[in-house]
Amino acid sequence: xxxxxxxxxxxxxxxVSLLVLCIDQWSKFVIVYDVMMRPHVIEVTSFFNIVMAWNxxxxxxxxxxxxxxxxxxxxxxxxxAAIGLTIWMVRENRIRxxxxxxxxxxxxxxxxxxxxxxxxxxxxxxxxxxxxxxxAFNVADIGITCGATFLILDxxxxxxxxxxxxxxx
Numbered sequence: 001x002x003x004x005x006x007x008x009x010x011x012x013x014x015x016v017s018l019l020v021l022c023i024d025q026w027s028k029f030v031i032v033y034d035v036m037m038r039p040h041v042i043e044v045t046s047f048f049n050i051v052m053a054w055n056x057x058x059x060x061x062x063x064x065x066x067x068x069x070x071x072x073x074x075x076x077x078x079x080x081a082a083i084g085l086t087i088w089m090v091r092e093n094r095i096r097x098x099x100x101x102x103x104x105x106x107x108x109x110x111x112x113x114x115x116x117x118x119x120x121x122x123x124x125x126x127x128x129x130x131x132x133x134x135x136a137f138n139v140a141d142i143g144i145t146c147g148a149t150f151l152i153l154d155x156x157x158x159x160x161x162x163x164x165x166x167x168x169x
Contacts, residue, residue, distance in 0.1 A: 013098030020106025020143035078112030103147030110140035
């Protein structure tokens with residue numbers, strides 16, 4: 001299996017996207033249909049709670065206005081981003097690029113499925129310190145954030161392949 005991932009790194013990225021998507025959807029299913037049947041706050045530690053929050057917007061609740069059309073626009077954007085990243089991942093053909101892309105793809109699909117199913121994204125992880133709360137988030141958001149961070153780091157620290165650049169002489 002390792003040999004397959006070395007020759008076709010995008011398969012490793014697709015595996016990561018499937019892993020993120022499955023963990024995300026499973027965790028949301030458990031939280032929405034079991035743990036939070038009666039919405040309440042579960043204090044896990046002094047800085048972490050499990051809550052039930054519905055994000056009708058995008059990151060940090062931006063664009064959270066009420067509109068039935070907005071749900072479909074945001075869902076289409078998530079699925080479009082996943083398709084675009086998949087194409088880019090296949091073309092790039094590098095493991096250090098494929099793995100974070102896969103995490104973003106899985107996260108985008110997970111949040112897109114939420115919009116399709118519930119009309120909003122289910123967020124439930126709530127971190128806070130000294131009275132300040134980070135907006136609630138979910139496993140898909142973790143995949144998107146970590147994937148984007150590693151893509152940025154890869155772009156900053158990877159060596160450019162001179163065979164891919166056009167040189168004018």
